[in-house]
Amino acid sequence: MEKHGIILFDGVCNLCNGFVQKIIKADSQDFFRFASLQSETAKTLLANHPIEYLSLKTIVYIEDGRIYSKSDAALRIAAHLKGAWRLTHLASIFPKTFRDRIYDIIAKNRYQWFGRQQQCMVPTAELRSKFL
Numbered sequence: 001m002e003k004h005g006i007i008l009f010d011g012v013c014n015l016c017n018g019f020v021q022k023i024i025k026a027d028s029q030d031f032f033r034f035a036s037l038q039s040e041t042a043k044t045l046l047a048n049h050p051i052e053y054l055s056l057k058t059i060v061y062i063e064d065g066r067i068y069s070k071s072d073a074a075l076r077i078a079a080h081l082k083g084a085w086r087l088t089h090l091a092s093i094f095p096k097t098f099r100d101r102i103y104d105i106i107a108k109n110r111y112q113w114f115g116r117q118q119q120c121m122v123p124t125a126e127l128r129s130k131f132l
Contacts, residue, residue: 004033005080006045006132007073008060011036015106015114016059024130026081035132057107070107071099 007023009016020034035041037060046060049067061073068076071091078088091099106113 005031005077006062007032007034007077008037008042008045008062009034010059010110011038012117013110013114014116015110017117018114019059023077023081024127026083026085028082029080030130031080032077032130033132034130039132041132058103070103071096074103075099 007020009020011017023032024034035045042060045062046067058069059073059077061068061076063076075088075092078085
């Protein structure tokens with residue numbers, strides 16, 4: 001069993017970076033570790049998996065050797081957090097195809113709606129240990 005859940009995200013996406021920042025603040029157990037999908041770390045972790053995971057169209061979550069993407073990843077991540085995050089589990093009542101369709105709409109428009117950065121986020125010294 002892995003000690004940490006690993007979240008791979010689009011490092012230039014403002015929405016994704018905001019999501020990561022919120023997870024870091026809510027992660028009272030220091031469970032999560034992060035890497036951008038553009039990183040060599042992500043390429044290594046996903047080397048034996050479908051290339052779609054590196055396409056920047058989804059967040060990827062790795063826990064206990066299993067890989068989750070799209071809405072499944074978001075729900076699995078939220079399940080480890082306390083407070084209002086737990087309410088996102090209610091979305092699991094909807095079929096995966098429906099949840100992923102909504103996810104795909106947001107992912108397709110995220111740069112237009114939320115913007116993007118010129119380069120991947122560089123963690124501060126105090127957060128560096130959370131990034132792979």
